[in-house]
Amino acid sequence: MTTTASTSATPRADSRALGLAHYAARGVLERVLARHGITFQQHVALRAAVTADAPQTPDDLVAQVGGSLKGDPADIQAALDQLLAKQLLVESGAHLHPTDAGRELIAAVGAEVAPVTARIWDGIPAEDLAAAGRVLALVAERANAELSALTA
Numbered sequence: 001m002t003t004t005a006s007t008s009a010t011p012r013a014d015s016r017a018l019g020l021a022h023y024a025a026r027g028v029l030e031r032v033l034a035r036h037g038i039t040f041q042q043h044v045a046l047r048a049a050v051t052a053d054a055p056q057t058p059d060d061l062v063a064q065v066g067g068s069l070k071g072d073p074a075d076i077q078a079a080l081d082q083l084l085a086k087q088l089l090v091e092s093g094a095h096l097h098p099t100d101a102g103r104e105l106i107a108a109v110g111a112e113v114a115p116v117t118a119r120i121w122d123g124i125p126a127e128d129l130a131a132a133g134r135v136l137a138l139v140a141e142r143a144n145a146e147l148s149a150l151t152a
Helices: 015-035 040-051 058-069 073-085 100-121 126-151
Strands: 089-092 095-098
Touching: 015 040, 015 100, 040 058, 040 073, 040 095, 040 100, 058 073, 073 089, 095 100
Parallel strands: none
Antiparallel strands: 089 095
């Protein structure tokens, strides 16, 4: 006899559900980024430079983006090099600064993604978002601790 799970059951939050949600949302963003000629990793690095409170060195950005994406520092450095080649970042002494084109690109991507994001999150009760936020923060904290233990 074959049984099927009820579609009315409340889904359980787990690593698979988190991954599916992440990749679905990232897929939306990557479609927008492709239209603008940049990759997800380049976007994260450029956004970090644009939103920084102070000028960042390449090492600062590699560390920040690496901390967020858990990526290979060499790959992140390559993304920075690509942003420099596209003239979205510019070197000034020891620091990297976003160009006007880089700032405009981040603004354009944000404007294009905003209505899609609004539709995705629309109607989710504030208390559900607060609970999900607490759970995701705890999962990230624990996963980062496990990652640190694995790389120590």
